[in-house]
Amino acid sequence: MSAAYDEKPLMNLTEEKVEISFKKESQVKEVWRRLKKDKLAMFGLTVIALMVVIALCAPLICPYDDAIKMNMRLKLALPSAKHWFGCDGYGRDLFARCLYGSRVSLTIGFATSFATLVIGSLLGAFVGYTGGKIDDLIMRSLDIFSAIPSTLFAMAVVAALGSGIVNICIAISLTRIPSFVRIVRSAVLGIADQEYIEAARAGGSSTMHILLRHVLPNAIGPLIVQTTANVSMMILSAATLSFLGLGINPPQPEWGALVSEAQEFLRRRPHLLIFPGSLICIASFSMSVLGDGLRDALDPRLRT
Amino acid sequence: MSEKFLQVRDLSVQYRTDLETVYAVNHINFELEKGQTIGLVGETGAGKTTTALTLMRLLPEKTGRVTSGTVTFEGQNIYDLPDETMHTIRGHHIAMIFQDPMTSLNPVMTVGEQIAEALELHNTDGKTREQIEARVDEVLRMVGIPPERKTNFPHQFSGGMKQRVVIAMALVCEPDLLIADEPTTALDVTIQAQVINMIRELRDRLGTAMIMITHDLGIVAQTCDNVAVMYAGRIIEAGTAFDIFKGEIRHPYTVGLFSSIPNLREKTARLTPIPGLMPDPTQLPAGCSFAPRCPHATERCRTEPPSVWRSGTHVIECHLLEGRGGWTKEGRE
Amino acid sequence: MYRFVLKRLLLMIPIVVGVSFLIFTILNFIPGDPGSNLLGPGALQVDIDALNEELGYNKPFLQRYLLYMYNAVVHFDLGTSYATKKPVFDEIMGRLPVSLKVAFNAILFSLVFGIPLGVLSAVKQNSLVDRVSTGTALLLASQPGFLIGMILMLIFSLKLRWFPATGAASWKSYVMPMIALGLPYGGRQLRFTRSSMLETIRQDYVRTARAKGANERIAIWRHAMKNALMPVITVAGTSFGILIGGAIATETLFGLPGLGSFIVAGIKQKDIPVVTGGIIIFALIFSFVILAVDLSYAFVDPRIKAKYAGGGKR
Numbered sequence: 041m042s043a044a045y046d047e048k049p050l051m052n053l054t055e056e057k058v059e060i061s062f063k064k065e066s067q068v069k070e071v072w073r074r075l076k077k078d079k080l081a082m083f084g085l086t087v088i089a090l091m092v093v094i095a096l097c098a099p100l101i102c103p104y105d106d107a108i109k110m111n112m113r114l115k116l117a118l119p120s121a122k123h124w125f126g127c128d129g130y131g132r133d134l135f136a137r138c139l140y141g142s143r144v145s146l147t148i149g150f151a152t153s154f155a156t157l158v159i160g161s162l163l164g165a166f167v168g169y170t171g172g173k174i175d176d177l178i179m180r181s182l183d184i185f186s187a188i189p190s191t192l193f194a195m196a197v198v199a200a201l202g203s204g205i206v207n208i209c210i211a212i213s214l215t216r217i218p219s220f221v222r223i224v225r226s227a228v229l230g231i232a233d234q235e236y237i238e239a240a241r242a243g244g245s246s247t248m249h250i251l252l253r254h255v256l257p258n259a260i261g262p263l264i265v266q267t268t269a270n271v272s273m274m275i276l277s278a279a280t281l282s283f284l285g286l287g288i289n290p291p292q293p294e295w296g297a298l299v300s301e302a303q304e305f306l307r308r309r310p311h312l313l314i315f316p317g318s319l320i321c322i323a324s325f326s327m328s329v330l331g332d333g334l335r336d337a338l339d340p341r342l343r344t
Numbered sequence: 345m346s347e348k349f350l351q352v353r354d355l356s357v358q359y360r361t362d363l364e365t366v367y368a369v370n371h372i373n374f375e376l377e378k379g380q381t382i383g384l385v386g387e388t389g390a391g392k393t394t395t396a397l398t399l400m401r402l403l404p405e406k407t408g409r410v411t412s413g414t415v416t417f418e419g420q421n422i423y424d425l426p427d428e429t430m431h432t433i434r435g436h437h438i439a440m441i442f443q444d445p446m447t448s449l450n451p452v453m454t455v456g457e458q459i460a461e462a463l464e465l466h467n468t469d470g471k472t473r474e475q476i477e478a479r480v481d482e483v484l485r486m487v488g489i490p491p492e493r494k495t496n497f498p499h500q501f502s503g504g505m506k507q508r509v510v511i512a513m514a515l516v517c518e519p520d521l522l523i524a525d526e527p528t529t530a531l532d533v534t535i536q537a538q539v540i541n542m543i544r545e546l547r548d549r550l551g552t553a554m555i556m557i558t559h560d561l562g563i564v565a566q567t568c569d570n571v572a573v574m575y576a577g578r579i580i581e582a583g584t585a586f587d588i589f590k591g592e593i594r595h596p597y598t599v600g601l602f603s604s605i606p607n608l609r610e611k612t613a614r615l616t617p618i619p620g621l622m623p624d625p626t627q628l629p630a631g632c633s634f635a636p637r638c639p640h641a642t643e644r645c646r647t648e649p650p651s652v653w654r655s656g657t658h659v660i661e662c663h664l665l666e667g668r669g670g671w672t673k674e675g676r677e
Numbered sequence: 678m679y680r681f682v683l684k685r686l687l688l689m690i691p692i693v694v695g696v697s698f699l700i701f702t703i704l705n706f707i708p709g710d711p712g713s714n715l716l717g718p719g720a721l722q723v724d725i726d727a728l729n730e731e732l733g734y735n736k737p738f739l740q741r742y743l744l745y746m747y748n749a750v751v752h753f754d755l756g757t758s759y760a761t762k763k764p765v766f767d768e769i770m771g772r773l774p775v776s777l778k779v780a781f782n783a784i785l786f787s788l789v790f791g792i793p794l795g796v797l798s799a800v801k802q803n804s805l806v807d808r809v810s811t812g813t814a815l816l817l818a819s820q821p822g823f824l825i826g827m828i829l830m831l832i833f834s835l836k837l838r839w840f841p842a843t844g845a846a847s848w849k850s851y852v853m854p855m856i857a858l859g860l861p862y863g864g865r866q867l868r869f870t871r872s873s874m875l876e877t878i879r880q881d882y883v884r885t886a887r888a889k890g891a892n893e894r895i896a897i898w899r900h901a902m903k904n905a906l907m908p909v910i911t912v913a914g915t916s917f918g919i920l921i922g923g924a925i926a927t928e929t930l931f932g933l934p935g936l937g938s939f940i941v942a943g944i945k946q947k948d949i950p951v952v953t954g955g956i957i958i959f960a961l962i963f964s965f966v967i968l969a970v971d972l973s974y975a976f977v978d979p980r981i982k983a984k985y986a987g988g989g990k991r
Contacts, residue, residue: 184695191922435890
């Protein structure tokens with residue numbers, strides 16, 4: 041004996057309508073929302089943004105001349121109302137030097153990062169797409185690049201080309217290109233075998249189109265993270281090179297060079313170290329924290 | 345009447361994070377006698393694994409919380425015990441086999457070491473090194489693995505053999521209660537039968553009580569004396585295996601579970617799954633949790649939580665038993 | 678197993694060749710010929726030309742490279758320094774121990790400071806200890822070594838006079854460089870150890886250990902640690918490259934007569950043989966460290982060990 045409901049057939053399959061939104065905008069908003077929650081990362085972002093703005097407005101604050109004009113009467117002046125950060129061994133206003141130094145450092149950091157991103161990505165896409173012997177050859181060459189510690193390599197390039205902003209930019213960016221190439225290359229390889237790529241190609245999509253629409257979304261996360269990490273690495277590399285005397289040409293100010301100049305008078309005039317040193321400290325920390333935050337926002341694996 | 349071996353009364357467990365609260369287990373009751381096997385059946389997310397972890401006090405510390413009820417094992421309330429006692433119980437009196445053998449074993453220790461560890465942790469009668477090793481060999485043989493392989497690492501074993509190592513590890517101290525959490529789900533079908541047979545034989549030989557957690561009714565039929573069907577954290581039906589498999593009446597969900605099994609003898613164009621999905625455990629519905637998917641749901645089902653109805657050993661939590669002969673209301677906790 | 682080691686060693690050869698070729702090529706662009714540099718400004722053109730001929734300067738590029746490599750590998754002759762007129766090889770070997778001491782001390786310091794704190798932070802996640810350690814590590818990891826070095830110098834040398842600011846007089850001279858170089862590196866170690874531990878503690882096999890009756894101490898020390906620390910060692914090794922870069926600046930700052938500061942001086946003086954030889958040696962050491970780390974991983978992780986010793990699945 042069975043009751044009616046033991047035998048009643050079950051209903052037809054209800055269709056669950058699930059909204060999967062692939063829209064780029066909502067993804068960006070989602071990442072931004074997650075980033076905002078990370079207070080430390082937002083602090084980093086604010087600081088960097090502030091520094092960039094101030095650096096851009098440098099000519100409005102004081103003329104470049106102040107940074108390089110020597111005045112031996114003001115030699116090693118302590119901070120005062122007129123010279124907020126005091127003066128260095130040649131009587132140059134330290135605040136102006138720090139200000140214009142930030143222009144140099146930040147420009148190197150961002151510009152080089154961007155150039156490395158573009159060149160590395162293009163190369164990576166090319167290599168991944170072409171495959172075969174060229175792929176092998178280029179990747180082996182990159183392995184050799186990676187076998188040389190970046191500072192040493194940059195030093196070698198500077199030795200060959202001479203010092204100066206452009207040359208250090210070239211030197212530093214060369215050391216970082218391999219990582220970008222690898223990221224994009226693996227993104228390309230990740231989808232190259234997929235059938236929808238063949239279909240897209242059969243449908244007439246150009247290589248560029250495929251790269252933009254399919255490869256780029258895959259790679260964009262790691263690329264962003266790598267780029268942010270790079271900016272701070274570049275700034276530090278440039279600072280290290282300048283500290284060693286192999287970077288920018290004096291009298292051009294740059295944070296690393298300023299720290300190096302401080303060594304001579306370190307005991308009597310520590311402010312020569314403290315001001316540019318703090319700038320380096322704060323800038324690197326902020327970039328580093330922002331980079332971490334971005335990495336977490338782009339790839340959220342909940343850490344309880 | 346012997347003191348109940350295992351008694352779970354009105355147990356509720358929640359997972360609480362900053363964002364939400366998951367009502368994983370809601371007021372469940374079941375009992376087990378020494379040497380008996382109960383099958384805990386249900387879909388993924390029904391709360392079976394959580395129940396198992398709760399019995400062993402292995403819930404994640406920060407998020408898992410027992411919000412009501414008690415678990416009494418051999419007369420002792422598990423949650424009242426000090427930590428050291430719990431360490432003695434785990435592995436020795438109550439042992440557990442987890443679902444995924446691929447990740448349950450430590451990749452950098454040999455299987456021999458891992459099984460021996462279980463013995464060493466509970467070495468109260470001062471066994472010597474040789475005695476421990478001999479026992480490890482013995483238990484490996486018992487699960488069909490040559491003892492020479494105890495110096496191998498987990499990655500050198502296939503999935504089925506890994507699970508056998510896990511079983512050996514669980515049984516080496518001859519526990520009184522074995523909790524097997526979907527022990528064969530991650531294995532090939534052909535290996536499944538082997539492993540289930542082995543578990544059954546060992547259980548018979550050692551007289552171990554067992555809680556068999558599974559979503560596979562076939563396994564339940566082969567191994568279990570009693571069955572409890574879980575849905576959305578509640579036990580909506582329980583009884584002996586006979587009650588569940590051959591009973592005159594069953595909970596609509598149980599009916600659905602049985603109907604979902606493809607039948608070799610019938611010719612049919614489509615399988616009949618249960619439509620819909622289990623409710624979101626963070627937002628359980630007001631009335632019966634199964635009502636949204638139940639073909640016989642009434643208005644009352646959607647608003648009023650159903651009471652528990654009993655007929656002998658068989659209990660069902662459903663409004664539709666109201667007024668049915670032979671069934672008495674037991675109230676709802 | 679030995680085949681694996683041998684194979685890796687052999688693979689190093691093309692890398693070594695590639696690196697040396699790359700450096701040689703880049704530095705080829707520096708203007709100046711060995712003859713005028715070695716004989717000085719007052720020398721006669723005739724003598725300069727003769728010396729150049731003798732050193733093979735006028736030969737084509739590839740030949741010069743091969744000659745250089747031949748001399749380097751067979752005779753350990755890396756040329757003669759323009760500045761000191763002494764064999765580059767001797768100069769380098771004289772200075773290498775200092776650099777190695779600095780780098781080694783720094784790694785040791787960073788491991789001693791970074792790993793235990795990293796483990797502690799992971800085990801006591803979100804506690805005060807964790808927050809302070811992680812915050813400090815974050816701050817330190819992002820700083821350049823020379824900056825920390827200068828601050829240390831200011832406080833401990835110039836103000837407190839505990840350690841000498843420059844020079845390599847005694848063991849005291851190595852303390853501040855060790856800390857300056859080791860702190861940022863240690864910060865990174867701490868963070869990585871912490872995240873590796875956190876991930877390992879979540880693994881199923883740790884839960885299995887608890888289910889067997891292990892208390893927290895055993896579950897974490899015996900089961901989690903070994904697994905968590907393996908990637909940490911690898912990262913430590915590969916970060917060595919960054920360490921070398923920082924070491925150069927630290928040597929320069931603290932006036933230690935190491936290889937790094939030697940190369941820097943060489944660049945400023947356009948002393949090509951020194952720069953070429955120095956960078957190549959450094960790069961070689963770096964490659965060997967990476968190799969050593971890779972190999973150690975193979976010895977420590979039974980999964981990889983088995984792969985090469987021939988223990989397959991059955």
